[in-house]
Amino acid sequence: MLQNSSEQTQRWEQNHQKKIQLMRQMQGTVPQYQEILGFFEQVLQERKKYKFALCDLPDPLVPGNFALYESKLKKGIPLLDRNDIDFNNQIMAEHLFRLAQILKSRSRNKPADFSDAFLQKNNFNLKTFLTGKQLPLSGDPMDFLVSETINPVLAIYAEKIKDRIDFTKWNRGYCPVCGEFPMMAALSAETGKRKLISLSCGTEWEYSRVKCPYCENEDQQQLSYLYIENTPRYRIEICHQCRQYIKTIDLRQTTEPVDYEIENIITLHLDIIARENGYGDDGSVGETKPENAVYH
Template sequence: MNTTFAYGQVDDTIELIGSRASAYDELVGRFGPLLREKARLGDEFAAEEVAPPAVDPARIAAGVPVLTGQDLSLWTKGFCRSARTLLPLLARAIGMERDVSDRFKQYFGDPKNILGLAQARIEGNWKHFENTSVQLFTQPDIALYVTETVSSPVFNAIAVTMGEPFSRENWGHGHCPVCGSSPSLAMLVPGDTANSEYLVGGGGAKYLHCPLCGHDWRYRRTACAACGNEDGETREILHQDGMKCERIEACHQCGKYMLTIDLREYASPPHPDAIQMGLIHLDVIARQRQLVPVSPTLWNTID
C-alpha cells in the first residue's frame, strides 16, 4: 500500500470535507487550492519517474530509514520547481505577511538553501531551522512547515519509486521506513491473512501514513505508534457518535494519540493527507484530554 497524491482523490476529499459541516468552509477555501496544486505537482513528479534512492537491506533491517544519511542533491531540480509553484499558494493559505513571503521567496530561490532545509528535515536537524528562521525573521516552526510543504511532492515521488512490495515489508517501527518521519494518521484496510501478526480478531490490517513522503507501512493493529504499547488497559479508542470510522487512538502510557480512519467504511477512500483537515474536531477532543499528537501537523496544532 503506497499513497500517491492523486489529484482526483485529493479533490474528492476536499469536497467531502466541505459538504460535512460549514465550520470547515473557511479552511477548505483557504487551503483547498494549496492541497490541489500540491497533489497535481506530486502526480507530475511521480509520472516523470524520478531517480530512485539507494536501498541498503542491512540498514533497513537495523531500522534505519532509506533516506537517512543520503545526499538529496539528486533531486534538487524537483525541490526548486516545487518551491516556485507552491510558495505563493502557501503564503496566501496561512496569511503570511508580504515581507515574510518575499524573504522566503528570495531564500528559496537559492538551490543550496532549499537542499539544506530538505536535508535538515530528513536528518532531524532542528538547529538548522532555528538558524534559518533568524535569517528569515520568522519562527522555526514556520520554516519547518514551509519546508515540509514544498518538499513533500518530491519525497512522495521518491517513495513511489520504492514500489508496492516495499510497503509490505515487515518494518514494524513507528517511524517511516523511507524518510523517518512520525506518522500523522493510521488507516484500517481489509485484512491479509499472510501477515496474521498484524491482525486482531479478524479485523482490518493497520497501516501508518507518513505526512512527508506519503509512504504507508503495515503496523501492529493494537500497538501505539509512539511507544509500541499494546496494553489494552492503558489504550483507549474515542470517537463521536455515529462516526466510528474516524476515531482517536489514545495511549495513556506515553500520553500521545493517533487519528485513525477505517477505509472499509467509506464509499470512496479519502486521501490520507487531505482528510486530516476535516478531522480537527477529533484533535480538539484529544487536546481537551491533555493528549499530544504522535506527529505535530498544521491541523492538530491550530489554536
C-alpha cells in the same frame, strides 16, 4: 518495476483529478472545513506542477544493493536519508515561494511577510533546512512551506521504492521509507488490521493494534481510545505512557472513497480534542473533555 516519466505523470494527473473531485465533494459534506479545503486545493494545483518539474528524479535505490536495503530494514533503519536527496534548489525554492504567496493571500493578518525577505536572500538553500541545521518550529508558517516542498520529493522516491521492497516484516512505528511517524492510521475494511500512514511520503504499512507506534508500549492498561459519538468511523487512539495519539479511521464503517491527506484535514477537530485532553507533542496534560467524547 520502475515506470517511465510519461506513465508516471499520467498516473499523477489521474490521482490529482480524483483528489480534487473528492475534496470538492467534502467541501459540501463538511462545510466547516470549506475554507481550509479551498486553500488546500490551491496547494494541490501547485504541487502537481512541482512534481511534474521533478519527474526525472533519480532512482533512490542502487541496483544490486537490495541485500543492503533489507539489512537496513531489519535493523530498523529507514531507507531514505535526507542527506542523500537530490536537491534542485531552483525548482524547490520557486515552489516554496509560490506556496508562500498562496499562504500570504489567504492570511487575514498577513503574517507571511517573512517569506519575502527570507526567499530573496542570495544565500537561500533549502537543503540547510532539511538536514536538520535550520529546521523551523512546528506551527511556524515556514514549517508548512518546507514540509510542502520536501514531502512531494519524498513521495516520488517512495513511489519508486514501494513495489520493489518488502515491508511486511517492518514492525516499527515510524515509516520504513522516510522515517517519519504516521499522521493517521486506518483499520482494514476486510480484516480490521491496522495500518499506519505516513503523510510525508504516502507509505502505508501494517502495525499491531495493541502497540503504541510512538513508544512501543504494549501494556493494555496504558492504551485506550477516544471516540466522538455519532461518528463511528473515527477514533483517537491514545497512549497514557508517552501521551501521544493517532487519529484512526475505521474503513469498516464507511463505503465512501477515502483519501488520507483529506481525512487528516477534515478531522482537525480530533486533534483539538486530543490536545485538550493532554495528548500530543507539547506534552501538556489537560483536564477538559468534550461532552460528546467517550473513552474506552
